[in-house]
Amino acid sequence: xxxxxxxxxxxxxxxxxxxxxxxxxxxxxxxxxxxxxxxxxxxxxxxxxxxxxxxxxxxxxxxxxxxxxxxxxxxxxxxxxxxxxxxxxxxxxxxxxxxxxxxxxxxxxxxxxxxxxxxxxxxxxxxxxxxxxxxxxxxxxxxxxxxxxxxxxxxxxxxxxxxxxxxxxxxxxxxxxxxxxxxxxxxxxxxxxxxxxxxxxxxxxxxxxxxxxxxxxxxxxxxxxxxxxxxxxxxxxxxxxxxxxxxxxxxxxxxxxxxxxxxxxxxxxxxxxxxxxxxxxxxxxxxxxxxxxxxxxxxxxxxxxxxxxxxxx
Amino acid sequence: xxxxxxxxxxxxxxxxxxxxxxxxxxxxxxxxxxxxxxxxxxxxxxxxxxxxxxxxxxxxxxxxxxxxxxxxxxxxxxxxxxxxxxxxxxxxxxxxxxxxxxxxxxxxxxxxxxxxxxxxxxxxxxxxxxxxxxxxxxxxxxxxxxxxxxxxxxxxxxxxxxxxxxxxxxxxxxxxxxxxxxxxxxxxxxxxxxxxxxxxxxxxxxxxxxxxxxxxxxxxxxxxxxxxxxxxxxxxxxxxxxxxxxxxxxxxxxxxxxxxxxxxxxxxxxxxxxxxxxxxxxxxxxxxxxxxxxxxxxxxxxxxxxxxxxxxxxxxxxxxxxxxxxxxxxxxxxxxxxxxxxxxxxxxxxxxxxxxxxxxxxxxxx
Numbered sequence: 272x273x274x275x276x277x278x279x280x281x282x283x284x285x286x287x288x289x290x291x292x293x294x295x296x297x298x299x300x301x302x303x304x305x306x307x308x309x310x311x312x313x314x315x316x317x318x319x320x321x322x323x324x325x326x327x328x329x330x331x332x333x334x335x336x337x338x339x340x341x342x343x344x345x346x347x348x349x350x351x352x353x354x355x356x357x358x359x360x361x362x363x364x365x366x367x368x369x370x371x372x373x374x375x376x377x378x379x380x381x382x383x384x385x386x387x388x389x390x391x392x393x394x395x396x397x398x399x400x401x402x403x404x405x406x407x408x409x410x411x412x413x414x415x416x417x418x419x420x421x422x423x424x425x426x427x428x429x430x431x432x433x434x435x436x437x438x439x440x441x442x443x444x445x446x447x448x449x450x451x452x453x454x455x456x457x458x459x460x461x462x463x464x465x466x467x468x469x470x471x472x473x474x475x476x477x478x479x480x481x482x483x484x485x486x487x488x489x490x491x492x493x494x495x496x497x498x499x500x501x502x503x504x505x506x507x508x509x510x511x512x513x514x515x516x517x518x519x520x521x522x523x524x525x526x527x528x529x530x531x532x533x534x535x536x537x538x539x540x541x542x543x544x545x546x547x548x549x550x551x552x553x554x555x556x557x558x559x560x561x562x563x564x565x566x567x568x569x570x571x572x573x574x575x576x577x578x579x580x581x582x583x584x
Numbered sequence: 585x586x587x588x589x590x591x592x593x594x595x596x597x598x599x600x601x602x603x604x605x606x607x608x609x610x611x612x613x614x615x616x617x618x619x620x621x622x623x624x625x626x627x628x629x630x631x632x633x634x635x636x637x638x639x640x641x642x643x644x645x646x647x648x649x650x651x652x653x654x655x656x657x658x659x660x661x662x663x664x665x666x667x668x669x670x671x672x673x674x675x676x677x678x679x680x681x682x683x684x685x686x687x688x689x690x691x692x693x694x695x696x697x698x699x700x701x702x703x704x705x706x707x708x709x710x711x712x713x714x715x716x717x718x719x720x721x722x723x724x725x726x727x728x729x730x731x732x733x734x735x736x737x738x739x740x741x742x743x744x745x746x747x748x749x750x751x752x753x754x755x756x757x758x759x760x761x762x763x764x765x766x767x768x769x770x771x772x773x774x775x776x777x778x779x780x781x782x783x784x785x786x787x788x789x790x791x792x793x794x795x796x797x798x799x800x801x802x803x804x805x806x807x808x809x810x811x812x813x814x815x816x817x818x819x820x821x822x823x824x825x826x827x828x829x830x831x832x833x834x835x836x837x838x839x840x841x842x843x844x845x846x847x848x849x850x851x852x853x854x855x856x857x858x859x860x861x862x863x864x865x866x867x868x869x870x871x872x873x874x875x876x877x878x879x880x881x882x883x884x885x886x887x888x889x890x891x892x893x894x895x896x897x898x899x900x901x902x903x904x905x906x907x908x909x910x911x912x913x914x915x916x917x918x919x920x921x922x923x924x925x926x927x928x929x930x931x932x933x934x935x936x937x938x939x940x941x942x943x944x945x946x947x948x949x950x
Contacts, residue, residue: 360789
């Protein structure tokens with residue numbers, strides 16, 4: 272009966288007028304894992320999450336979320352999912368405690384266990400001192416911890432998190448991710464969207480979205496091995512000129528500057544890529560050296576989101 | 585020079601933003617026009633066609649001639665003929681007529697013997713404008729065409745103001761003001777209450793919980809019904825203590841009428857909230873409802889004095905019907921039964937607005 276996947280999407284599509292926000296998306300999210308959506312703004316991450324929780328009706332396609340059909344009766348699904356919106360959506364003019372109590376009442380959390388559960392959450396998410404504070408006056412990190420506490424209060428087996436860390440500092444992000452791992456270990460399936468590479472790397476599996484379509488998916492390690500690209504790192508005294516020279520090489524997929532270094536992507540059908548790049552650099556009289564490197568997740572992202580015309584070039 | 589170019593930059597930005605804010609732009613154009621039309625039509629002290637009933641107990645040629653002359657002034661619009669002054673009083677209480685004309689059976693004798701009044705005008709004195717018009721009717725010259733008639737000037741007409749014999753303005757204003765205050769607060773509160781949650785993002789959280797749309801609507805509306813009841817009690821208390829405004833009818837009837845009225849306004853507020861994107865827009869929309877509710881509802885100017893078109897508009901507003909109810913219950917000791925048509929309208933309005941709001945609201949979730 273129970274599928275091994277918490278979410279199975281088949282050809283999920285959403286159009287807003289002429290804009291295809293999500294295009295024929297296939298997804299298999301295994302239970303108990305952290306599954307990442309990596310993509311730039313406007314790539315369809317939020318729209319997909321909203322369709323999966325029944326907030327938006329797909330234009331085409333369907334999905335099974337925790338054995339509930341989408342589109343269908345989303346009412347059955349609501350008590351089983353926790354959802355964290357991109358923008359802080361709790362009540363700024365109520366205290367931390369009042370917000371948690373409100374959520375507990377809305378989800379009809381058993382009255383007897385309510386108090387203990389709220390105390391447990393205050394403690395776990397480090398909000399004990401803020402319990403009487405108005406939520407609107409808290410820092411970004413505190414608001415985010417409160418939002419997570421509220422979304423997990425009713426023990427949902429599935430968490431949908433829409434760019435939960437976009438408004439918080441790096442330390443808060445690390446703390447937040449350890450909380451997510453803890454939830455995953457306890458069996459919660461977590462779908463999280465992000466545009467941070469370091470966060471994507473922490474996911475068990477991830478899908479890279481670009482312009483509403485899934486352009487790659489798999490474990491981070493898988494994706495790094497199967498880019499279909501040679502990755503070459505170039506150190507140059509004049510990286511700006513070096514970039515111009517390398518960009519002129521036929522079949523170059525992309526050149527990205529990182530300080531004094533350049534990350535160069537070439538299709539893996541090209542033989543001896545390092546020699547080609549070094550030859551061009553020396554031919555231009557530049558003091559620069561190219562060495563073969565391994566793909567980072569950022570390289571993967573660049574490789575799979577290349578414009579088709581650049582990829583062909 | 586630099587300062588000028590910076591001022592110009594701000595200026596161009598303002599114009600550009602204003603052009604894109606259609607509702608504000610609409611207010612810039614629409615408000616003067618709407619205000620002019622509203623005030624132009626509503627402010628009309630030259631009141632005509634006051635609904636009138638006649639109890640002609642004389643039934644003579646002369647008395648019928650008098651009624652015909654009365655009708656020719658166009659001040660009155662005779663909508664009914666009854667047998668007794670008691671029936672006139674009944675129609676007055678129900679708010680069906682503003683003036684009752686009672687002609688005693690010895691009318692023919694009384695027009696000769698000027699020591700006694702030949703005609704009694706029973707006037708709804710709760711509206712001072714109507715009373716003033718009735719007073720003017722006393723000056724109406726009547727020229728009976730019988731052979732022996734001499735110009736004897738105006739007839740001895742007696743005006744009997746009902747319900748507000750002292751002719752005090754607060755007695756007329758307070759029942760209407762109740763409707764205006766409730767219109768303003770109820771529509772604004774509900775419209776803003778939902779739009780605020782949408783603006784702050786709370787709504788996206790709420791609709792992802794097991795809360796149904798109906799539960800959300802009911803939970804949001806009920807507190808405001810209570811607030812409306814408190815406001816009503818405050819207005820009544822202040823009216824009674826400071827301005828000595830009576831409640832001649834039953835308080836229960838008044839609260840029943842107010843419940844229907846508050847429900848109508850809250851439904852309208854909910855409907856506006858589905859159309860407004862920001863709290864500011866919700867406020868702008870409230871103003872567009874509030875203005876006609878003040879001007880076309882019979883609150884400031886007699887309903888009968890307005891042209892037909894303005895009356896039709898007025899009939900669509902909940903406040904018009906509520907003001908008829910409050911004036912009837914508070915001043916004329918009318919019961920809900922006398923004014924059931926107004927209650928029926930308010931309930932119908934609530935159902936229509938609520939349905940429209942619910943239909944639009946479910947769509948907005950998608």
